[in-house]
Amino acid sequence: MPRLQAVDPRWAQRAHRARTLCAERPHAAPLLSFYLSLLELQSPLYDPTEATRWLQAVSAPDASDLPRLRLERLPLDELSPRFGAFCRGIPETAPEPIAQAARAVSAASSETRTDLLLALLTGSDFQRTAGTLECDPAPLAFLPRGFLSPLAEALSDLVTSSGAARTPTCPQCGWPPQVSMLNDEPDALGTRRLVCALCANAWTFPRATCPACAVSGDQGLEFHVDDTTRHVRVEACRTCHRYLKSVDLRVIGLAVPLVDDLATVELDLWAAEQGLEKITPNVLGL
Ligand SMILES: [Zn+2]
Ligand SMILES: [Zn+2]
Structure with missing residues (x-):
């Protein structure tokens, strides 16, 4: 668990809360156990140094533009191998549709993995890739989301969020x-x-x-x-x-x-x- 501590206190807080709720709410324990293994995979991906390197490329042209981050401009080719490693790291204790999607994406081409990352960030349909990989679209979409979320969080932390945007979607990244x-x-x-x-x-x-x-x-x-x-x-x-x-x-x-x-x-x-x-x-x- 030292990694969780080293990265950012929020990741340790999430893990601590998940363990507490596992004990208090046994009916949710299987899901929370899987969430804990997901946190183990995600926390090293929260990397402020790397996010700093990419910040300029993904920042909106004007400081007043919303959302402030245009994550589809990330170098997705460069991220694709790490996304493959993330998918290989999904434990067998994952809900079966997710485990199945993770196996399919692990075995797919690097281009397919890049396409999945781009589809998530542009709000595109996962149906066609799901058909090709013979898995369901929802668990397939889980994978790029789980992988990109820590990087999005690290980038979001670097961008000032001054001003009360009061928008219905995230003023940083545009997600709901x-x-x-x-x-x-x-x-x-x-x-x-x-x-x-x-x-x-x-x-x-x-x-x-x-x-x-x-x-x-x-x-x-x-x-x-x-x-x-x-x-x-x-x-x-x-x-x-x-x-x-x-x-x-x-x-x-x-x-x-x-x-x-x-x-x-x-x-x-x-x-x-x-x-x-x-x-x-x-x-x-x-
Ligand atoms: Zn409504
Ligand atoms: Zn956001």
Whole structure:
């Protein structure tokens, strides 16, 4: 575990929180165990030195342009061999569709791996490559996302996020939010931030507005709380029927929103029963 410590305290916090939740929420333990092995693969990829080398190439032309990072300009050919190593490192304990996709991508050509990285960063369809590799598109998309996420986070950390963007997508990288969080901040109590599904940046967003369709008020968000997880609630939109979960750090200060999202599968199952669709599935496809 020394690597996790050496990289950045956030990676160690995520691992620590996942272990705590493994013990507290046994039904989520298999997923969290896999997430822990994913963190082991991801944390060495969070490399601020390397990110600094690529920052200029991926920065938006003008400092006021959003998103600030254009990650599709990364040297994907150069990253392709490391992506192959990442796929080979996916443990056999992974959910079978992911393990199967990882085997297929490991055995594929370097060009195919580069194409997958580009497809993720340009929002392209994975259907055709999935057909060629004989695996499902969703677990296939998991792989470039899991691989690029730490690099996106390292780049995002290098870019100043000054100014309250209040955009529905990440002002740093343009991805949609994964999870919402509430906390008391020095200048505002109960501030809501959205946490990016790719680069983990957290940005402020109005509390009562749906990030998917921008509706607020009576036709906007309604909240669902489960008695067993008081610090996590579902924020569901009455208009577009999309949802995301919100983690209230005022209730459990040690919660880590990206991890608590993974550990509360029952809320996703409840939402699916209501016909709701998550704004972005998390890294494990939930
Ligand atoms: Zn982002
Ligand atoms: Zn909506």
